[in-house]
Amino acid sequence: MRPKLTSVEEAIGLCSSGDAIALGGATMRRKPMGLVRALAGADVGDLELWTWIGSADVDLLIGAGKVRAVNSAYVGFGAFGLAQTSRRAFADGSVDFRDWSESSLAEALRAGSAGLPVALTKALLGTSLAAGLATEVDLPFTEERLMAVPAARPDVALIHAQSADELGNIRRRRPNRTDDIDHLIATSARRLIVSVEEIVPRAEVLDDRDATIIPGTYVDAVVHLPGGAHPTGCDGYYDPDLAHLAAYAEASRSAAGIADYIATYVDGVDPARYRELTAGEVTA
């Protein structure tokens, strides 16, 4: 295993224009926002996003003009309502939204993870979601009606985790309050970038291997980004920053608002500066 610890710039350098980028986390928990901000400020575009349950990650990248298509089962802010930048991009046709259900999208990622070209689902039968996404197929061994969806095999996955060693063994610590499919996001992608709250000694990993959720052999780059999920939360470190999320939701109500937000928190703002800007906002 080679060392994987690198800078955010080097890590994001693994992403190219036109890539399919998978984003981990769900709604307000462990969205890879530090990596997303770096991607939003990088010289890449025309991205196809894949995420199970999207929120500020998808909305911000759309606001930065980086996105051509979104695959997800949801983009929004839960209790804070709808993702307004995404809604504008949908209404004006500038982004192609491919709307999935939760299980069918998980199946597509699972197929990609397993090296299969398609996944099978019944969840989309009879729905309008199936148009352009799923095709009914005849199968051996069964008379049942099933739909096939293409496997998801994103070019790069970005996830935010709690800790890792320098070799990229990704750790989860208690409490576990997750409702995401980060392991499928991670294994479906051709390259994997993980940001973490803490870098821990290798001995700690070897002494407690049960806490390792993704082995370093699967990981291409690890970035030490404390607060890297902000304004979403990271279990065991900090809760979602509700005030910042509310401010984001408000900013995203207009194109000018989201442009101001990006000018303030993304353009030329490195992770250290971002932590300064949001210090006192984080509700630890």
Place this chain on the structure above:
Amino acid sequence: MTAAFDTDQMMSVALSRLLHDGEIGFIGVGSSGRAHTLVTGLPMMAGHLARGRGVDFDLQIGPLIAPDLEQPPGSWFDNEIYGWRAPALIGSDVNMDGFKRGAVSVGFISGAQIDRHGNVNVNRVRAADGGWKRLGGALALPEHCAFAGRVLLLCDLAERTLVEEVDFVTGFGHRHRGVTRAELGLPGGGPAALVSDLAVFDFAGGEMRLTGLYPGVSADQVEDRMGFVPARAPDLAELEPPTAAELERLAGLNLPELPY
């Protein structure tokens, strides 16, 4: 004498009467505003009521299995919900597999649009200019409709919500443009009832049918708030109001403040 009660209490009591022994109900957490109260708050209240009557009814909140309703979370934000005292928090893909193999007895859902045949739309609605307006997304609503033993719909009646035909089928009901659940081979039972703010409906024959009115509500009042005229059950009657015991049990459920 009947105690004073509010709409949410009446809805939760009506919903609780539809829950049975040995069932597992699935509650999602992705919604906001009134929809959140409808599909998260009311099913928790109904489950609490059913359990108070000795019905062995378990809830799961997304992947959180059978949380302790006696000790609710401090807020409705999902980091607190998933910190709720419970025997298990399972993986999200494992959770979806449970849906698919039929491990969920009852799904609780609402929609921006619900039509006569129980099709539900939470993805996108037609704007006045003919374009589309995007909502949040399907989440696991298609799974509720495809796989749950039965679906219990919750909504406030409004002409724009109760429509003859949904603009977009997120979750399949009993029939859409001549195609039926049976023809599609969907494993779940589909919509069994709609519990609204004025009345309760079933889907006998695969079509929404007015079966019970809340105290003091007329069938005409109900129809005035819908975009189509539903069938009326021959035994359409006024439902019993919440009992004092039911209201007392609800008062003992210290849920976080509901958004609406």
